[in-house]
Amino acid sequence: MKHVNSQSFFLVRAPTSVAIGRRRVSDLVNTWCVTLDDDSNMAMTTVVSELVTNAVSHGTGTMLEVIVRADAGRGRLTIEVHDESPALPRTCFPSPDAENGRGMVLVAHLAIAHGAERTLRGKRVWAEIELPPRPASGPSPDPRPALRAARLRFPEATRS
Numbered sequence: 001m002k003h004v005n006s007q008s009f010f011l012v013r014a015p016t017s018v019a020i021g022r023r024r025v026s027d028l029v030n031t032w033c034v035t036l037d038d039d040s041n042m043a044m045t046t047v048v049s050e051l052v053t054n055a056v057s058h059g060t061g062t063m064l065e066v067i068v069r070a071d072a073g074r075g076r077l078t079i080e081v082h083d084e085s086p087a088l089p090r091t092c093f094p095s096p097d098a099e100n101g102r103g104m105v106l107v108a109h110l111a112i113a114h115g116a117e118r119t120l121r122g123k124r125v126w127a128e129i130e131l132p133p134r135p136a137s138g139p140s141p142d143p144r145p146a147l148r149a150a151r152l153r154f155p156e157a158t159r160s
Contacts, residue, residue: 003072003073004069004070004071004072004073005028005032005034005069005070006067006068006069006070007028007067007068008065008066008067008068009024009065009066010063010064010065010066011024011052011063011064011065011066012062012063012064013055013056013059013061013062013063013064013083014056015056017052017056017064018049018052018053018056021048021049021052021064021066022045022048022049022052024066025044025045025048025066025068025079026044026045028068028070029044029068029070029077032070034070034072034077034131035131035132035134036131036132037132039132040077040129040130040131040132042110043110043111043129043130044077044079044129046106046107046110047079047106047107047110047111047127047129048066048079050103050104050106050107051079051080051081051103051107051125051126051127052064052066052081053103054081054089054103054104054125055081055082055083055125058085058087058089059083059084059085059122059123060083060084060085060122061083061084061085061122064081064082064083065080065081065082066079066080066081066082067079067080067082068080070131072131072134075130075131075132075133075134076112076128076129076130076131077128077129077131078126078127078128078129079126079127079129080124080125080126081124081125081126082119082121082122082123082124083122083123084121084122085122085123086118086122086123087123088116088117088118088123088125089103089104089116089125090104091104091105091108092104092105093105107127110127110129111127111128111129112128112129112130113127113128114126114127114128
């Protein structure tokens with residue numbers, strides 16, 4: 001059986017909630033012992049930032065709900081942000097010198113799946129991030145992969 005962790009929390013719909021949301025999601029993922037590499041960590045923090053920023057900037061109501069789900073069996077981390085506005089986000093293509101408008105483009109680029117749908121109380125915007133493969137159980141991998149790769153590629157250089 002594969003383990004799924006899931007938790008939700010609420011944020012005030014305010015600009016300061018973007019950093020708080022990033023920190024809370026990161027803390028949850030660490031608490032669940034989900035392994036992230038540099039790419040998946042960057043994707044996670046950027047997606048949380050963009051989804052919460054969009055809800056703060058374009059949503060309605062005083063509160064946001066953030067739901068985080070880590071599914072180790074599928075190798076997926078899902079982040080959802082709920083607000084009270086029924087207006088769905090639109091992907092914009094801003095000019096190169098524009099200071100905003102790239103949020104959903106970034107989410108689309110970093111997530112393996114994403115979407116938005118209306119709910120009874122507004123909308124939910126979500127993104128799914130691929131987690132790095134979990135190491136297989138068994139003997140520890142060679143701590144020097146570059147040396148091993150060099151030996152395989154240039155066997156004549158390693159002969160004595």
